[in-house]
Amino acid sequence: MTQSGPVMERTHEWERGRSAIDVGAVSADAWVEVAERDVRETLRGQIARLERESSAIVADAFPHISPADRPDPRELRDEVVAGPRLLTFAELERVRDRLAGHTQDLRRLAAERVEHERRAHERLEAMKLEPGRYKFARLPVRDLGEGGCGVWEVRPRLGLIGMLSGWWQVKLSSGCP
């Protein structure tokens, strides 16, 4: 991820602003400080957006994607227990990059989940159309993105008679213990 776009725009704004005021009265250090602060503000905005996105993915896809899917929180612990503080540009950039990576992982998991559910729906349709081709096939409703512990299952109608006669049907069992 690059900072050049917003930073360049801001820089041009400052340049325009500088011509309107007495540039000599403001030291170069002060300009640098203001510029850095503005970049940090931009990074905070990006962090907030990434945080909202990752939270939305987790909330939408729970329990299939859990917040505990993070790589290893223990790695972060040392840094985090240091306590709340004003972060430098480099620290904010690290936070942003790590969160961007995490959000990217969540997006991938969410996309995989959507694909998994799409295939499960197709399979259920096929089971309903031709149950004889899917004898004893089972499909948990969780794979379809539904809650509960039900299972769609292709079973013979009337037990042994149905099995011998080729009478198959798709039934939803509660599946719960």
Next chain:
Amino acid sequence: MSGDDAPEPESKPELGWRAREIERELPGLGLIVMQARIARAASLNARSPAGVEDRLRELSNRFRGARAVTLRREPVPAAYRAFFRHVGLDPDVVRTPIEAVALERMLRGGLHSGGLIEDSLLIALVDTGVPVWALDAAAVDGPLGIRTSVEGEPLGRSPRAAEGPLPAGRLVVADASAALAMMFGGLAADHEAKGGTAEVTLFAIKVPGVPSLYVEEALWMCRAALEQP
């Protein structure tokens, strides 16, 4: 206070001070402070009045597992999550106050009463999503504000302060003479409201994205619970 006494001036939520570097760096961050007098004679650690316990039970029934999951998408908890990241805390490691309560609620099967102070703060947090802390007003020296800590500074005024010394640059809530609490962390032991405390200083941290109305509502809610006879 008897009915014949002159009414005491009403305390309202007030904005705390901020160190200049914080004002510049985190302009959306604020500290809102309010005083509350304890109305009842019994110890603050004693069982809460029935009204407070009922409210806690009602909130406990409303605050179910499903909400604990979607909580992070609600505007106020989401704002605190984002702010945690802005100040170097990972909210999936160091939980925001409301998420910590949600987890506790699921693990313990309910929101359990822990005395008047604890219950009042919990009610405000669950109802508004805004965390509130209570200090013993008698132990506070001057107005409260937010600043960064100095290297080796203790948390609290007592030389026996177990929490210190703090490293430099940590965000702390402080009065005129000492750091009284780490932001979003624990209070200095010698400044916490205790059983015999007669007046408390309530404070809440307003972060960008949280309307002041919510923060003030949390403080008023706390105060209303504490002032129940």
